[in-house]
Amino acid sequence: MKKITIILILFTFSFSSVFAQSSTSSGGVCIQVITPLRNSKTNECKIFPTPCDVPANLGVEWKQDQTCLQENSTSTATSTKQSKIEQRNEKIRNYTAQMQERLNVIVGNLERTALRVETQINKLASSTATSTDLSAARAKLADAKKKIEELKTGIAGLGQKTEEVIASKTPKTAFSTVREKLVKAFVAKIKVIHKELLDSVKLAKKEIAKINAQNATSTQDVSDWKTYRNEKYGFEFKYPSGFKLAISTDRNIFISNNNVNQIVVDIFPDFKDDISKFSIFDKTKDGLNIYFAESTPPSYTYVIIKGNVWFSLQFNNLESKIMLGVLKSFKFIK
Secondary structure (H helix, E strand, O other): OHHHHHHHHHHHHHHHHHHHHHHHHOOOOOOOOOEEEEEOOOOOEEEEOOHHHOOOOOOOOEEEOOHHHHHHHHHHHHHHHHHHHHHHHHHHHHHHHHHHHHHHHHHHHHHHHHHHHHHHHHHHHOOOOOOOOOHHHHHHHHHHHHHHHHHHHHHHOHHHHHHHHHHHOOHHHHHHHHHHHHHHHHHHHHHHHHHHHHHHHHHHHHHHHHHHHHHHHOOOOOOOOEEEEEOOOOEEEEEOOOOEEEEEOOOEEEEEOOOOOEEEEEEEEOOOOOHHHOEEEEEOOOOOEEEEEEEEOOEEEEEEEEOOEEEEEEEEOOOHHHHHHHHHHOEEOO
8 A cells, every 4th residue: 555655656646747847848838836945064944936947957866855845934933923922022122222311301291390399499498587498308309310310211121121031931921020110110209209299398397397386386585676667658677786777767767786687677569479489487466477488598578468568677697686676576556
């Protein structure tokens, strides 16, 4: 039976070759029989779609070899698989690039928030007559800013981390690792930094509230102080006995003891401004708000508003107890 099968195969091949050659030589259509050849010297394989496609000058070292078909099939499958892996890896790289871009935008927002927080802390620090550096709030802010810089460095290296993951894991596992362990770790750090920035402002406000509460309850003996009285605008306040009234008009008052330590009061009738940008410092004896307006240490400015008239009190190079004494003694007499 085996002999019959072998004879049939040989006969079929011989018939196909003869038929192909005869068809080609006569100008007919060549039979579609894939023809694999192997070079006996180099072991190289070549596969032709029909016997007619085999070059006549190929050389006697090229022999038909069916195992070339299997090797080609394996090589093609491997190449296809590798191509799919590379396509998936490229998708991971694209995902990483998109996440880097989004994370950098968020970090930019964090940096701007940190700048606003620092400005707010500086403003709060100068909003009280008692000197304070708000050290706890500034330490919290400094820690948040340090973490922002570390975050920027980490995001910049996300691409390299992704390549390390791709090299050590399958595409499916690699994507999960990049998303769940790398990207989400940055998101978690961002949340921590944002909370620290908010907490630094809360710490500053808490310390200021404590200082203001102490100032509100503190007393300054002004029994031997002089009294300035303005009949036109109907108000008065006390100032230290060692100070002199240097300039006095209805709308401008300048009090000093040596031209360095100064109390300057300016009155602005029919003045309009956005009062919401000022913080409330205390209240006058009449129950009107005393607003903290501006600070460029050692200069502090406060504002009291009655009707449409603004009263600006500026203190230059004065101790906090003197400023508090003047503010707490300020009252309207009509």
